[in-house]
Structure formats: C-alpha cells, structure tokens
Amino acid sequence: MNEIITSLVSSPLFGIIISLLTFQMGSMLYKKTGLVYLNPLVLSMLMIIAFLVSFHISFDDYNKGGQFISYFLGPATVILAVPLYKKVNLLKENILPILGGITIGSATGILSIIGMCRLFGLDELVSISMIPKSITTPIGIELSNQLGGLPAITVAGIVFTGISGVLIGPMICKLFKIDNKVAVGIAIGTSSHALGTTKAVELGETEGAMSGLAIGIAGLITVLLAPLLAKIFM
Structure with a gap:
C-alpha cells in the first residue's frame, strides 16, 4: 500500500491534480462569499x-506535475491580448498617457524596492533579485539572471506582488478616487502583472x-531601466 501511495505522489499527475482541485475549491468558495481576501490563487x-x-x-x-502548469503561464498571458484588441481604438486615443503612466509606474516600482531593501538592510543579492517583482514571471526570471540575482527570490517577490495587487489594488484605487477605467487598468497591470490583471478583468x-x-x-520598460537604475542607486 505504501509503495502505491509513494508511486502516486511521485507521479506528475499528483501535482497537476492537487493544483486543479485546490484552485477549483478556492474558486467555489470565492464565488460563494465574494470576499476579496478569499482569492482562489491565495486559497x-x-x-x-x-x-x-x-x-x-x-x-x-509536487513540482513534477506543478511545473507543467507553470509552462502554460506564457500562453495564458498572451490570451490577455484578446480584450485589448477589442479596445484598440481606446488605446489609440490614450496612447501617450498610457505609455507615460506605465513608464513612470515601472521606474517607481524599481526605485521603491531598492529603497525598501536599503531601509531594511537587505544585502545586494536580495535587492537585485527583488527588482523584477512587478513584471510577469517569464520576463522577471530572465531579468533576475541578467542582473545576477536569484530567480527563486524573484519568483517569490513576483507572486507576493501579484497577490497584493489582487487583494488591495482595487481598494487603493477606490481610496484615492481613481475611477477612470483606463487609469485603473494601467495601474493594476503595471504594478501587479498577470495576477493583478485577473482582478482587473x-x-x-x-x-x-x-x-x-x-x-x-x-x-519591456523594466528590462531597459532596471540595469541602469540598479547601477546608479545600488
């Protein structure tokens, strides 16, 4: 019996099944309660x-199967271009404010994490690894490697940032009375990547x-700015 259980746990199917089951349970609970803190991903x-x-x-x-789910992160992110295509005219009308907002938001994200790491006395390796915290995981891992950081720390930072965006992003927009739909979407996407975008949708x-x-x-902007800002302020 123990051999059968060990064999099942070692199978890639184990990681896939437990991931899907727990997410489905979280989704059901979230839909039933409507509480933002019961986000399916967090649960x-x-x-x-x-x-x-x-x-x-x-x-x-677990990760023998869990890593297969991570493989679909890139294609899932690409699918987000579908609603953008439907709003292409809105994009054309607001192209300069949109690009300006994303650029400033990206630079602020980089500088804020450098400042926070300094404030709390974190070493340079951790600080560098945390710089890509606000961009999507595939890009963040590559940028972390380029800067000489640890991808494991980068991924943890990206996940934490994304979950934070899901949980408090809309509340911050409401608190500061940001009701322009374009501004809300740009703010959430720039600060908390794909996870935040699930809430924006x-x-x-x-x-x-x-x-x-x-x-x-x-x-893209973070990849361009991060090496320069890291060199100047670290």
Missing part, C-alpha cells in the same frame, strides 16, 4: 502548502484590456 496556495506539510510530501515531488472589459497591455510594456 489554493495555502491549501497545497498545508497538504504537503501535513503529509510530509516534498516540494520536488473582473472589474470590467476596459480595465482588463488596459491591464493586459501594461503587462507587456511594463516588462
């Missing part, structure tokens, strides 16, 4: 961690389209 992560720890299952065993088609646009442009 599924917590459930997976609790399950692995409770049954003493290693992350390596819930807010509306325009917000989702602009947030999806911000993911790609913010990634």
Whole structure:
C-alpha cells in the first residue's frame, strides 16, 4: 500500500491534480462569499502548502506535475491580448498617457524596492533579485539572471506582488478616487502583472484590456531601466 501511495505522489499527475482541485475549491468558495481576501490563487496556495506539510510530501515531488502548469503561464498571458484588441481604438486615443503612466509606474516600482531593501538592510543579492517583482514571471526570471540575482527570490517577490495587487489594488484605487477605467487598468497591470490583471478583468472589459497591455510594456520598460537604475542607486 505504501509503495502505491509513494508511486502516486511521485507521479506528475499528483501535482497537476492537487493544483486543479485546490484552485477549483478556492474558486467555489470565492464565488460563494465574494470576499476579496478569499482569492482562489491565495486559497489554493495555502491549501497545497498545508497538504504537503501535513503529509510530509516534498516540494520536488509536487513540482513534477506543478511545473507543467507553470509552462502554460506564457500562453495564458498572451490570451490577455484578446480584450485589448477589442479596445484598440481606446488605446489609440490614450496612447501617450498610457505609455507615460506605465513608464513612470515601472521606474517607481524599481526605485521603491531598492529603497525598501536599503531601509531594511537587505544585502545586494536580495535587492537585485527583488527588482523584477512587478513584471510577469517569464520576463522577471530572465531579468533576475541578467542582473545576477536569484530567480527563486524573484519568483517569490513576483507572486507576493501579484497577490497584493489582487487583494488591495482595487481598494487603493477606490481610496484615492481613481475611477477612470483606463487609469485603473494601467495601474493594476503595471504594478501587479498577470495576477493583478485577473482582478482587473473582473472589474470590467476596459480595465482588463488596459491591464493586459501594461503587462507587456511594463516588462519591456523594466528590462531597459532596471540595469541602469540598479547601477546608479545600488
């Protein structure tokens, strides 16, 4: 019996099935309650961690299947171009404010993390690894490698930033009375990449389209600005 269980846990199907099941459970709970803090991604992560720890299952065993889900992150991000295509006229009308907002937002994200790392006395390696925190994972990992950081820390920062955007992004917009749909979408996409965009899509088609646009442009701008700003301020 133990051999069968060990074989199942070591199979890539284990990681895939547990990921899908926990996310589905989280989605059902979120739809039932409507509470922003019960985000399906957050809930599924917590459930997976609790399950692995409770049954003493290693992350390596889980990730044999979990990594296949990560493979689809890139194609899933590309799909976000569909709502953008529907709002292409809106993009043309606001191209300069959009590009300006994303550029300033990206630069602010880089400088703020450098400042925070200095404030808390974190070493240079951790600081460099955290610089790509606000861009989508595939680009962030490559940028981290280019800067000499640790991709594992970068991924953790990206996930935390994305979840933060989902949980508090809309509240910040409401607090500061930012009700322009283009501005809301650009702000969320620039600061919290694809995870934040999932929340922007819930807010509306325009917000989702602009947030999806911000993911790609913010990634490109960050790749261009990060080495320069890191060299100047670190």
